[in-house]
Amino acid sequence: ALLQTGGHPPKVDASAIEQIKALPGSFRFETFISLSCHNCPDVVQALNLMAVLNPGVESVMIDGALFQDEVESRKIMAVPTVFLNGEPFGQGRMTIEEILAKVDSGAAAREAEKISARDAFDVLVVGGGPAGAAAAIYAARKGIRTGVVAERFGGQVMDTLGIENFISVKETEGPKLAAALEEHVRAYDVDVMNLQRVEKLVPAAESADGLITLTLASGATLKSRAVILSTGARWREINVPGEREYRNHGVAYCPHCDGPLFKGKKVAVIGGGNSGVEAAIDLAGVVGHVTVIEFDKQLRADAVLQRKLLSLPNVRVITNAQTRDIAGDGKKVNGLNYVDRASGESHHVELEGVFIQIGLVPNTEWLKGSIGLTKYGE
Numbered sequence: 001a002l003l004q005t006g007g008h009p010p011k012v013d014a015s016a017i018e019q020i021k022a023l024p025g026s027f028r029f030e031t032f033i034s035l036s037c038h039n040c041p042d043v044v045q046a047l048n049l050m051a052v053l054n055p056g057v058e059s060v061m062i063d064g065a066l067f068q069d070e071v072e073s074r075k076i077m078a079v080p081t082v083f084l085n086g087e088p089f090g091q092g093r094m095t096i097e098e099i100l101a102k103v104d105s106g107a108a109a110r111e112a113e114k115i116s117a118r119d120a121f122d123v124l125v126v127g128g129g130p131a132g133a134a135a136a137i138y139a140a141r142k143g144i145r146t147g148v149v150a151e152r153f154g155g156q157v158m159d160t161l162g163i164e165n166f167i168s169v170k171e172t173e174g175p176k177l178a179a180a181l182e183e184h185v186r187a188y189d190v191d192v193m194n195l196q197r198v199e200k201l202v203p204a205a206e207s208a209d210g211l212i213t214l215t216l217a218s219g220a221t222l223k224s225r226a227v228i229l230s231t232g233a234r235w236r237e238i239n240v241p242g243e244r245e246y247r248n249h250g251v252a253y254c255p256h257c258d259g260p261l262f263k264g265k266k267v268a269v270i271g272g273g274n275s276g277v278e279a280a281i282d283l284a285g286v287v288g289h290v291t292v293i294e295f296d297k298q299l300r301a302d303a304v305l306q307r308k309l310l311s312l313p314n315v316r317v318i319t320n321a322q323t324r325d326i327a328g329d330g331k332k333v334n335g336l337n338y339v340d341r342a343s344g345e346s347h348h349v350e351l352e353g354v355f356i357q358i359g360l361v362p363n364t365e366w367l368k369g370s371i372g373l374t375k376y377g378e
Helices: 014-021 040-053 068-073 096-103 107-116 130-141 155-159 174-186 255-262 274-284 303-310
Strands: 027-033 057-063 081-084 087-091 121-126 146-149 190-193 198-202 212-216 221-229 233-235 266-270 289-293 315-318 321-328 333-340 346-350 353-356 360-362
Touching: 014 040, 014 096, 027 040, 040 057, 040 096, 087 096, 096 107, 107 221, 121 130, 121 212, 130 146, 130 155, 130 174, 130 190, 130 221, 146 221, 155 174, 174 190, 255 274, 255 353, 266 274, 274 289, 274 303, 289 333, 303 315, 321 346, 333 353
Parallel strands: 027 057, 121 146, 121 221, 146 190, 266 289, 266 353, 289 315
Antiparallel strands: 027 081, 081 087, 198 212, 212 221, 233 360, 321 333, 333 346
16 A cells, blocks of 8 residues: 555556546445455455546445444455445455456446457466466467466465465465466466356357357357366355355355454354365364364365374364255344264254365366267356
8 A cells, every 4th residue: 555655657558547546436445354364455456456546435444353343234245345435345356357347337238248249369378377377378388379268367376375386486365376377377478368258159060251259248259279278176066055155144155254254253164075174174273163064974184184183172073974054143144053974863063164175176067069068167
């Protein structure tokens, strides 16, 4: 904020700066954050920049761990949570482009028109994660016309706090690695189309011009001689009653981001693999008590993680358990019901938060009927 108010040049496209300056009306943003949330800084900085550039924009940041009464009165159970003029505006990671798209109603239509006017590509990469970035760089180095269309550049890496298994990079954080990936891609002559979701693929054999056609959610269309699909994955849902109803109201998927909001409270982690056990270990240092629910007869995490987990005094592990539903009072989570798979008995656990960590599912539903997929959707 000091750099921005001091006139330091922002790392934002000139078109975005002009769009911010031209926004009419009054916008009072309030952003609830936690200091361990790796998604919060970018949202806060984006809104701060908007406030610096446009006198009609105000940005306020609130540390949820320090203002628990405010968090509870507004029923905030996930960070970052943004309010605009007193009304809910958005939750989770948002780039300045995403924020502008929400407050500037005509922005999406203008961008769709620009995208549709582009010439056909030699190679078009769908997805902006590590695989998509690598594909774009290799294609561009051959001197052929290359584009990347991504719903969110960086992909799931953006939701990862600590990364220690990326060869040659001893330790880094997800947003930092994603920024480096994008910087590397933009160093080449690559047309990056961010915040664009592809909804349909028409193979070249079915097109009159012999080119592959992609249709975006905005209505824009793109054509290319070749398409590389690197759409990544998302958190797998357990698909039980209460999961979607209480998402961001007690049901969470990011322990680093949302853990501090459950300080001193009882929570559950569903999943006994590495992700689940790591989440439980992290949460045990913040919350009052953690219950780990695992479907299998035993935990599946690495032995070193299991030893660490079982050494913690405020952790309970329940194996061979099938989560039946997540319970709540209509506003937020207050418990979890599971069935003992050995005895068939039903049990209830009173808690205020459920963190789901049961793996990933490919982002390929939109490709069904266009190309062949494995039984896992890959």
